[in-house]
Amino acid sequence: MSGEPKRNDPDRRQRIVDATLEVIAQHGVAATTHRRIAAAAAVPLGSVTYYFASLEALLTTAFLQLAAESSAAFAARLAEAQDRDGARAAIVDIIAESIWAEPRTLLLSYELYAFAARHPPVTAVMQRWMDDSRAALERFFDPLTARALDALVEGIGIHNSIDRQPLQRDAIREIVDRVAGA
Missing domain, CATH: 1.10.357.10 (Tetracycline Repressor, domain 2)
Structure with a gap:
């Protein structure tokens, strides 16, 4: 453990959902990926799959x-x-x-x-x-x-x-x- 306190990010899930809509608007559903969503939401890739079991669930x-x-x-x-x-x-x-x-x-x-x-x-x-x-x-x-x-x-x-x-x-x-x- 690094000794750093765990950061609380209560808005993370909502940022992921909002970022999903932005990625869809920019690239379309067919080109929407977990990676693009994570980058747009400024969250680690694992956060996207933590909150949503599948890309379809997130969409x-x-x-x-x-x-x-x-x-x-x-x-x-x-x-x-x-x-x-x-x-x-x-x-x-x-x-x-x-x-x-x-x-x-x-x-x-x-x-x-x-x-x-x-x-x-x-x-x-x-x-x-x-x-x-x-x-x-x-x-x-x-x-x-x-x-x-x-x-x-x-x-x-x-x-x-x-x-x-x-x-x-x-x-x-x-x-x-x-x-x-x-």
Whole structure:
């Protein structure tokens, strides 16, 4: 023993999860490794395997965090609505102001969809995210309309992220009104 006191690092696990999302955003799931995550988190490689039994367990934890953060931002904006008109305005804000569809979240979402398609147990992460979004929307809309609006939020966000002429707020408002029934 060197006589040095053992350092307590209560945030290490969380740093590993946060670093995992950064590595995925930078390199994609396919190129995400324990080594890259350890380097990004500034922790010894053994710490990654100490906290997570497998890379899939770590990826699932990271994607759960992403889903929770995104759902919270979505729900927070919808919670400000007092009625159906306010909910439609919130949906326009969520899409037009990139509350959900900020570039990093979109990129990570693409990775999550692809990962879930190849790892069926992870589809539960996606299902929870959709359930949370739909529950927030169902405060104001019937279940089928809530489902359509949820898909619309993601779809327009994805399209706008790569479209040469992204939809502007007025067009988004018109589409939301058509789907939600103005």
